[in-house]
Amino acid sequence: MGVIAPDxxxxxxxxxxxxxxxxxxxxxxxxxxxxxxxxxDEEIEVSRSLQRHVDGLVLASPRMRLYMLEPQ
Incomplete structure (x- = not known):
């Protein structure tokens, strides 16, 4: 499970x-x-990278919207 936090x-x-x-x-x-x-920008990059390596992702960021998490 991945957890991304801004601070x-x-x-x-x-x-x-x-x-x-x-x-x-x-x-x-x-x-x-x-x-x-x-x-x-780092939150977006890390979330896209982690998606390939974890079974789930917790994103604690008020700045991101669902469409920003789509793989590119």
């Missing part, structure tokens, strides 16, 4: 990630986390 130094994202990781681990799922530093 892991931001406390709400830490809380979200800890909860997500705990639930995933209890289900035997490993997660891969990427911090994009708030760069919207």
């Amino acid at each position: 892991l130094a931001n406390p709400p994202f830490n809380v979200m990630l800890e909860a997500f990781n705990s639930r995933a681990a209890s289900a035997g799922i490993r997660i891969l986390v990427v911090d994009t530093g708030g760069d919207a």
Whole structure:
């Protein structure tokens, strides 16, 4: 499972990630986390790249729309 967050130094994202990781681990799922530093273009690039390598993707970004996630 991939998780993309814009800023892991931001406390709400830490809380979200800890909860997500705990639930995933209890289900035997490993997660891969990427911090994009708030760069919207990086979020798009990383999401497209990760889609080929993970079974699911959690995107914690208010900037992206569904059409931006379509593979190119």
